[in-house]
Amino acid sequence: MTDSYVPLLFLLGLGGAFALVSVGLSLVVGPKRYNRAKMEAYECGIQPTPHAAGGGRVPIKYYLTAMLFIIFDIESVFLYPFAVAFNSLGLFALVEMVLFIVTVFVAYAYVWRRGGLEWD
């Protein structure tokens, strides 16, 4: 029983060694040429310091759109296998799928009615 752990342990060691070696190697042989853009926290987006516009508050309106996107994203993930296997699934799966989509649209109706789709 303990034998079967040996490859696991070996892999664990190998994984750790790989991480250490690659980080260490880039420290040793990597070129270090700094410039202003490279010292910034992010390479894109809003500068977090000293202050973002509007008294330090960063607008996070986009998160609602992103979350809504994920809802429909997941819905389509489920729709693809359903569509492929539709012929062998029959009426039962159709009803299930309609129920699923109705449930997703409940979330959509909530977001719409509560103003989640308005930008300001």
Add this chain to the structure above:
Amino acid sequence: MSTAVLGAAPAVFTPATLDYVALLPVLIVLGAAVVGVLVEAFVPRTSRYAAQVWVTLLSLVAALLALVLGAVNHQVGTAGLSQVGGTVKGSVVVDGPTLFLQGTILVFALLGALSLSERLGGVGADAFTPMGSSTPGSPQEAQAVKAGAMTAEVFPLFLFSVSGMMLFPAAGDLLTMFVALEVLSLPLYLLSGLARRRRLLSQEASLKYFLLGAFSSAFFLFGTALLYGFAGSVYLPDIATAIGARGSAFDGLLVPGVLMVLIGLLFKVGAVPFHMWTPDVYQGAPTPVTGFMAAGTKAAAFGAILRFLYVGVDQAQWDWRPALIVIAALTMIVGAVLSVTQTDVKRLLAYSSIAHAGFILVGVLSLSREGVSGTLFYLAAYGLATIAAFAIVGLVREGGSEATHLSQWTGLGKRHPWTAGIFAFLLLAFAGIPLTSGFTAKFAVFKPALESGTAGVVLVVLGLLCSAITVFVYVRVIVLMYFTDSSGDAVAVVEPSAFTTVTIAAGSLFTLVLGVAPASVLMLAERASQFIR
């Protein structure tokens, strides 16, 4: 057998058969939660609170009725409740423990919903904030309410959580168990962060709960993957079969898999060393949520632990039992000892809940039918007392804000004898004093443990010692309330509405009845203690 199953995919799809009678209680609650979301979307703001309260209470009562009627209809002869089996291809197993725990959780949910909807004369549920960044009663908050911010969302969130709790102990495979775990947890993470007063504490609690919960979910999922590697199936009976026929190349995956799934489950009940979140979250979450969470999550998660251990990996008990014995002992000791130093009522009850998780684990570890029935009874008794206790904590206030520091409770017994008296009674129940449900419950979990062998005896002795420590803690609070001079009368009990009164009255009444005449519930738990594979 595992290699054969691994690559096999069903050639023809056969839809699962659904036993709608068995699923009905969960479906009602889940459907009501969806209706609640629609209420949020389409019902005018002025009548939203009332609509949500009605949807919540009616659906919970309907689910409880459906559950009881279903159980009674399936009852045949002396075999009791255990006449129903798996449905949805074995993913949902409706047997005795499931029915008992679902009923228990629904009762918790009813009482919890009543204390959740306490308004104290305001427009919405009092414990929750319509806007996380504004102080209670400020113009900013009034503006937020005027602009349409509401606290009625807590009701659908609450119902979603209840449906997850009901599914959790019924899950017959590890993936369904994981889905149920998330359905019960995600709304609770949110609800923990919605407190109206001490908002920063609440938001901090929510974030901690979410991060640690996500961490433990990952453990659960990884354990599931390892067990799938071992058995070639996530179904608990298949895992049991695979353990019986050990000898495959993947045997080494069994123990890590079991332990990792257990980490995920033990996190939810707050067993040491996975208890770090408990005091912070219990303290920060809105008090009605804390009460419901403490009772409901424990019942659901212990149901899942019981099913996983008894149905799934029972035959591998020599591998996981020592670890669980250590965890049970640690949980009792740490919970009891750390509760001594607490100065906040909510944190004190949190550490007390950790100690109780340890006592329940002792019942789980006896690995017998009596152990199961004792555990079921303990969960019901502990939950009812807990919901009532937290409902009382929510009423003791100073200047509108909850007075949770112990020093603020001095002399409360003289000014509010009823409230302090009921709280003292509930504390005695937590301590396990005879004539309260706590005594019967402790007896019910310790007796089968005594009969289960040396480890069980050691755990029971340890459990009794820890009970003695917790008695000191509870009696100290009682002394504080009755025999210490009050520092002033700034702290007062606010006048509760009928809702909270019912919660407190029902919780303490159950605590008394389960202590004085527990026979009928004990018998129900005993008849419900048989798992169906």
